Amino acid sequence: MKEPGQYLAQALRSRRQTKGWSLDQASRHTGVSKAMLGQIERGESSPTVATLWKIATGFGAALSDFLEPPALDDDSAVRQTDELRHRPAVDAMLVASLFPYDAALGFEMFELTLMPGYTRSSEPHAPGVIEHVVLLRGGMELLIDGQWKPLQAGDAIRFAADRPHGYRNPGLEPAVFHNLIHYPPPR
Structure with a gap:
């Protein structure tokens, strides 16, 4: 790669x-x-x-x-998160593209790691985009509808990502979560 x-x-x-x-x-x-x-x-x-x-x-x-070339045709290939995890940008966020976008399924899935003190505001995605967040380790907060919602390990939340939203880690340990992003079918 x-x-x-x-x-x-x-x-x-x-x-x-x-x-x-x-x-x-x-x-x-x-x-x-x-x-x-x-x-x-x-x-x-x-x-x-x-x-x-x-x-x-x-x-x-x-x-x-x-972030990476389209997935191979082998749907049953095992993907190793540790091998996929990298810093794709200058931010203090690590990204592992677990399942790159597949138009037939309409989603992509990431493992994201927010370093302590990291905050990111996100502009609205395209209309109809929905994010699903499952916090695996640490603690974090999600900005949804202008309010920061605290999440602890094991918490899961789904929200409309076609409006401003954000992620932050106010803690002292990295926050690791899965983020499934669903895109509506093209019109």
Whole structure:
């Protein structure tokens, strides 16, 4: 597998070319500056997770589309979380793409690790996107409808992710959770 930054650069360039977009057009659709998009495509810059989400949303794509190549056709292949876990951006968040986006199933699933003190605000995803969070270890808070909701290990929550939301770890230990993101069928 390519290094995450190398794959991101190739995936962004390929998606942009497939759509026939210039860097200016991609910037308008994603809300990410032309300069930053160019730096990412050249492998000169590592974006934040928030920027990765803006890019994915602007392209009408799943986040995992920019993190790793599509899964092989072997549905029964065992995926080792420890081998998948990496830091795809400059943030203090580790990501393991457990199940990359599959259009037939309409979802992608991650293991996410928030380091102590980490906070991330997320802009709304595309209309109809729903997130499912299951906290495995540690404690964290989710920003939903303007309120921070505390979660402890074993808690599970589902929420509409097509509005502003956020994640934070106010504790002293990493918070590890599964995040299943469901996308509505294309119209």
